[in-house]
Amino acid sequence: MSQKVRIALDAMGADHGPAVVVAAAELARSRHPDSEFLFFGNSTLIAPLLDARPELKSASRLIHTEIAVRMEDKPSQALRYGRWKSSMWLAIDAVKKGDADVVVSGGNTGALMAMSKFNLKTLPGIERPAIAVLWPTLRGESVVLDVGASIGADAEHLVDLAVMGAAMARILFGIDRPSVGLLNIGVEEVKGLEPVREAGRILREDKLADLDYQGFVEGDDIGKGAVDVVVTEGFAGNIALKTAEGTARQISEYLRGAMTRSLGARIGYLFARSAFRQLRERMDPGRANGGVFLGLNGIVIKSHGGTDAEGFAAAIELGHGVVRDRLLAKITAALARPGKPPRQALGGAAS
Amino acid sequence: MSQKVRIALDAMGADHGPAVVVAAAELARSRHPDSEFLFFGNSTLIAPLLDARPELKSASRLIHTEIAVRMEDKPSQALRYGRWKSSMWLAIDAVKKGDADVVVSGGNTGALMAMSKFNLKTLPGIERPAIAVLWPTLRGESVVLDVGASIGADAEHLVDLAVMGAAMARILFGIDRPSVGLLNIGVEEVKGLEPVREAGRILREDKLADLDYQGFVEGDDIGKGAVDVVVTEGFAGNIALKTAEGTARQISEYLRGAMTRSLGARIGYLFARSAFRQLRERMDPGRANGGVFLGLNGIVIKSHGGTDAEGFAAAIELGHGVVRDRLLAKITAALARPGKPPRQALGGAAS
Numbered sequence: 208m209s210q211k212v213r214i215a216l217d218a219m220g221a222d223h224g225p226a227v228v229v230a231a232a233e234l235a236r237s238r239h240p241d242s243e244f245l246f247f248g249n250s251t252l253i254a255p256l257l258d259a260r261p262e263l264k265s266a267s268r269l270i271h272t273e274i275a276v277r278m279e280d281k282p283s284q285a286l287r288y289g290r291w292k293s294s295m296w297l298a299i300d301a302v303k304k305g306d307a308d309v310v311v312s313g314g315n316t317g318a319l320m321a322m323s324k325f326n327l328k329t330l331p332g333i334e335r336p337a338i339a340v341l342w343p344t345l346r347g348e349s350v351v352l353d354v355g356a357s358i359g360a361d362a363e364h365l366v367d368l369a370v371m372g373a374a375m376a377r378i379l380f381g382i383d384r385p386s387v388g389l390l391n392i393g394v395e396e397v398k399g400l401e402p403v404r405e406a407g408r409i410l411r412e413d414k415l416a417d418l419d420y421q422g423f424v425e426g427d428d429i430g431k432g433a434v435d436v437v438v439t440e441g442f443a444g445n446i447a448l449k450t451a452e453g454t455a456r457q458i459s460e461y462l463r464g465a466m467t468r469s470l471g472a473r474i475g476y477l478f479a480r481s482a483f484r485q486l487r488e489r490m491d492p493g494r495a496n497g498g499v500f501l502g503l504n505g506i507v508i509k510s511h512g513g514t515d516a517e518g519f520a521a522a523i524e525l526g527h528g529v530v531r532d533r534l535l536a537k538i539t540a541a542l543a544r545p546g547k548p549p550r551q552a553l554g555g556a557a558s
Numbered sequence: 559m560s561q562k563v564r565i566a567l568d569a570m571g572a573d574h575g576p577a578v579v580v581a582a583a584e585l586a587r588s589r590h591p592d593s594e595f596l597f598f599g600n601s602t603l604i605a606p607l608l609d610a611r612p613e614l615k616s617a618s619r620l621i622h623t624e625i626a627v628r629m630e631d632k633p634s635q636a637l638r639y640g641r642w643k644s645s646m647w648l649a650i651d652a653v654k655k656g657d658a659d660v661v662v663s664g665g666n667t668g669a670l671m672a673m674s675k676f677n678l679k680t681l682p683g684i685e686r687p688a689i690a691v692l693w694p695t696l697r698g699e700s701v702v703l704d705v706g707a708s709i710g711a712d713a714e715h716l717v718d719l720a721v722m723g724a725a726m727a728r729i730l731f732g733i734d735r736p737s738v739g740l741l742n743i744g745v746e747e748v749k750g751l752e753p754v755r756e757a758g759r760i761l762r763e764d765k766l767a768d769l770d771y772q773g774f775v776e777g778d779d780i781g782k783g784a785v786d787v788v789v790t791e792g793f794a795g796n797i798a799l800k801t802a803e804g805t806a807r808q809i810s811e812y813l814r815g816a817m818t819r820s821l822g823a824r825i826g827y828l829f830a831r832s833a834f835r836q837l838r839e840r841m842d843p844g845r846a847n848g849g850v851f852l853g854l855n856g857i858v859i860k861s862h863g864g865t866d867a868e869g870f871a872a873a874i875e876l877g878h879g880v881v882r883d884r885l886l887a888k889i890t891a892a893l894a895r896p897g898k899p900p901r902q903a904l905g906g907a908a909s
Contacts, residue, residue, distance in 0.1 A: 344808070429801060
């Protein structure tokens, strides 16, 4: 890593176009002046945006690309037309080549994961990468992973998720031994969760120095902030994340409706406006923006595609933070924990 | 079914004791005068409550039981000490014997499911029962099942869930062909979801008369009310339900905090109080109280244990409604759909 934090940006990956990405980079740089940017995308669109920001331009390089990955395409399609030459691929490739320390894209999640895997490859001992998110809780934030990079997990994969998630929590929350829980359901004596129970056994018995295993947690423990790191396989994790987002949106609709229904409510709303603004900000997924792909030879940050410049800047700043705090090196060290069995010796039931 | 709706109540199953159950029965009967009750529980506690309500008492029978199932016990423990003689077992048994049309309990969910399965047995062709809930959405309510009765599902089980859920939606929402979606995650080309995809294929090709299959839905579609019936296996379903409850509680905490932080917010709160009350009621799980156990030779309603009399009454009234509308007969008829393959011919991957 150079003294600067070099961030590769897929400028074609935001729903609202390169203007959001460039404005976000300017915001991020205003708060982290040690940032440098590599913009990948259509130079006809991007060059004028940089010309209008001389200070940002002086810390940026623009690499023209003809091809942008479309949001609706399947990963295999995107790989077919976008490999070697799309803005997304080349932004990832900058990390691979060592030209950048981290890559941020708001583009097609499946394509971003497929290209990241294909190009960066997984870390030694890791079969499948994971997507980790910062989940707002009553106690602050928790790391939740995997939220959909892959489906099903054997016990050893769940343990790897715990180790990677704890490394991320340690850095982002500044906690020495983050607490870790395995997402499970409250029904006792059920069949079919051998991998989760086995992972619990390993975490309990191994007593890893870098994390404090707390046992099983249920869906409603996530929002409570019961643990710093919630570990789950990707199917249930994705459903939990999307369901929480849906519930937050639903309540905010109710609230909007309730606040306009009567004169009293409308007057109340005027008085309580700033309180509502705070609430909206806490509930806004854009504030805790950015999934982090873990388990690869490089850090890839996925921003929400539909976010504004402030939201995209949050994803860029998350990228800046994990580079400054050497997340990748710490994960690599933590994964090489003593006593970890070789993968082929494991009998967990991957589905 | 008699002209009356005969409801068996596990009077020992509510966290706040028989007083809640008896008060709930009185409330339910005031709105549904054709209700009759069988109370199972400690007569020393219950008799005085009924004596104080002569009108309710005239429509009730009290059956003394010595044993109450404890909330913290595992299903196998509860079966060991509670079979044949606990209030929970005997309330279920009243349905088995034809003394009651439906049973309502707020007790230990795992024990209630275990006893229900053991005593009532599953319907022909159904291997495992399911728990269905009414989920509040922006469009009203949806039926979501299974939320945790069992883990994993083969394709045919998912199709059975769709059929049972649609029968419930038809009755409760008065829709001829309820729309049905299979809960899935948005990542394309993923391995491991064969059962969900196979169930989708069956539902698409069979074009069942009683439901309108709409394809896959994601977690955030539940709260939108995108479909009338959301079908999922129990692990993901339970995590979705608990996560939504946790998120709702979390936001309501934020709201409480935000509304007391400044003078303006406090004044605003006074004006908007009734709007907040409405919001709380819509978000309150007690309002849409009651999971329904489907797939058994008898209908079992699970109330939240921690609810108040109004919440428990909602569960009783849900029971009243499904009896009046002959849910069990309709499910039995719908499950015997033409062309349904015998179970042993199926190759779905139960986990």
